[in-house]
Every structure is written in C-alpha cells, then in structure tokens.
Amino acid sequence: MNRRAMLYLVLLATGLFSTGCYEKPQVVFFEPGEYKGRTDPLLALEATPEQQQRLEQRLRTVQMDR
C-alpha cells in the first residue's frame, strides 16, 4: 500500500514537473512585404523634430567645408 502511494506520488510529481516544461508557442504568420521582427526604438526617436534638428546641426558642424 505504501509502495502504491509512493508510485502515485511519483506519477503526480512527474506530471506536475512536465507541465512546467510546457512552452507557449509563439507563431508569427508570414505576410509578403511586411516586416514582423522586433520594433526598433530608434524609429520613434527619429520621428521627433528635435532629433532631426540635432542630426542636421551635427552635419553642418562636422562635415561642412570650411
């Protein structure tokens, strides 16, 4: 009896342990011509007029002919 209880316990523990290994599938459906990777935080930064101004100022300061 004790051995049977032990067996149930082991089976239960194995079941619980296996559930921990479950990985939620992340399916990304391909659509032609559409980028589905991670979003680049630079995209939001570049849209700001301050950043545009900074880059233009940098170009005029560093690369303009003297």
Next chain:
Amino acid sequence: MARMKFLCDAERCIECNACVVACKNENDVPWGVNRRRVITLRDGEPGEKSISVACMHCTDAPCAAVCPVDCFYTTADGIVLWSKDLCIGCGYCFYACPFGAPQFPQEEAFGVRGKMDKCTFCAGGPLPDNSDAEYAEYGSNRIAEGKLPLCAEMCATKALLGGDGDVIADIYRKRILKRGGRPQSWGWETAYPGG
C-alpha cells in the same frame, strides 16, 4: 523629413582607407566582413580615382525586395536596417545588391553563411538603443546619440559625406561650382578618352 545618404567625392578621396578602419573599429565588425571598402579605378595610372563604397541605403532597396523572410525595414529618414533574428542567411540580398554591401561572416559546408551583415549608417538594429546586445549584434548606434556615421565624420579630406541628402547635395554643388565643371570620374571622356 531628411533622407540619409552617403556621397563620396572621387576628386577628394586619397585612398587612405581610414573610413574602412573607422567603421571596423567603431562597430567591432567581425573578421572577413568589410562594411565599407575603398575601390580604386585605374590604379597607378594617370587619372586614378578612388571611391569609398558601402550600403547606399537605397530608396527602393533591392535587398529588401528579394528577402524571402522580410527581415529588412527602413527608418523614416531612409536608413535600411534589418533583423538578425529573422535573417536565415540565404544570400539573396548579396546577389541582388549592386554594391556588394550585404556580407556573411562564415563560409562552411552546405552553404552555411551565418547572419547577414552590412552598414547600418551607425544606427544599430532592432534592440534597445545603445544596449550591449545591440552593440554585439549590429555595432554602435551613433544616430541615437545625435551623431552621424564615423566613416564620414572622420574623413580627413571630407571626401566622404554622410547625412541629410539635401545638405550633402548643397555641399557638393558648391564644390563643383568652385571647381568650374563636373567631375570626370565617369562619363564620355572617361569611357572614351580623346574620342
């Protein structure tokens, strides 16, 4: 909105290769990959010309058009970037690019090439800006810091320009006016000298 472009003035480039070294150092580019190269025409002959070439960040990029997994994206100001997570190393972009910009770090049996690598206009990739992960995979992100590509910024003769295409066109137009003519690095006189 600005469109970021590179322009190399063939009259000013002295083939010092400093842009190549700056790029490799700034972005920790792996061995065997050159994101930027200096090409010399008529090497050692009178009329020798050199130009520095990298990804031209095409408006309608052929690399992006042929990519079977669509790993490319273009920023609002025209910088063509890609995700190494999505890249499968098929090499289609390498065949499509007229400038030979996309390169692969490995060459092994069964066509294993590794993930594609090319010039990022010093704008990193789709990872948190200036993070260690971004630097390891794509190199530095100078654009997020308000700076422009190092290759262009450190060019000693200011042959290589990189930034807003309109401003660069202005700089180049003024140079041509000062020189009093168009550069003869290409055109009829170059193809058929004296003809």
